[in-house]
Amino acid sequence: MSRIQGPEPERRLARLFRSLAPAERETLLAFAEFLAQRGATTPEPHGGLREPIPVPRPTTESVVAAIKRLSKAYEMLDRGPMLNETSALMSAHVLQGRPANEVIDDLEALFARHYRDYRAKHLSEG
Template structure:
C-alpha cells in the first residue's frame, strides 16, 4: 500500500540518489543531517516557547513614546494580525499624539485597542476550535 507521498517520494529520492556522484551524495547526507538537526532544535524551542494564545509580558520602559508603545504592543500580541483596521485605529491614535496629545493619554488608548483586539481574537479562536466539555 502506498502512503500519501511516502513511497513515491522515496522512489523519486532513490532515483535522484543513484544519479549523483559520491561527492554529491556526501553533500546530500550532510544537508539531510543539517535539516534533521534544525527540525530537532525547532521542536525543542517550541516546547519552551510561551503559549501562542497568551500575550507576551513585555514591560513598558520609562518615558515610553506612543510609537515605541505601538512597537511593544505589536510584539506583545504576536497572534494578532496587523490588518488594515488595526493599523488605521492605531494611526488615528498616533495622529492624536502628533496633534498635541500627550503620550500618557495615547499609550493607554493603544493598550486598550490591542487588549480589545486580543479579546476579539480569543473569541474568534473559541468559535474555530470549541473546547471539549469535560
C-alpha cells in the same frame, strides 16, 4: 486598491523623510514598521490559540516605542484591522499634541480589545 510601483514613490518618500525633524522621522519609521508587520504574522501551529507575551510598560515611553512593544507582545494579531485606529491615535499625538501617556493607554486598550476578539474567535472555532 492600486499598488505604488517604481522608483518615484521611493524617491518621494525619501524626500519627505529628509524634510522631517528627527522625532518625526522616528514616528514615520515606527509607522512603516507597523504597516510592514500587519500581514506578516506567524502562522499558528494547528490553528491554536496564542497568548500575548507580556512586556512591562516603562515609566517613560514614547508612542513609537509603545507601538513596537505592543506589536511584539501581541504578535499573533493581524495588524490590518487595527491600522485605522492606530493611525488615528498616532496622528492625535503627533499632529494634535495629545499627551503620549493618554495615547499609549488607548493603544494598550486597542491591542487588548483586538486580542479579546481574536481569543473569542478561536474559542468559538475550537
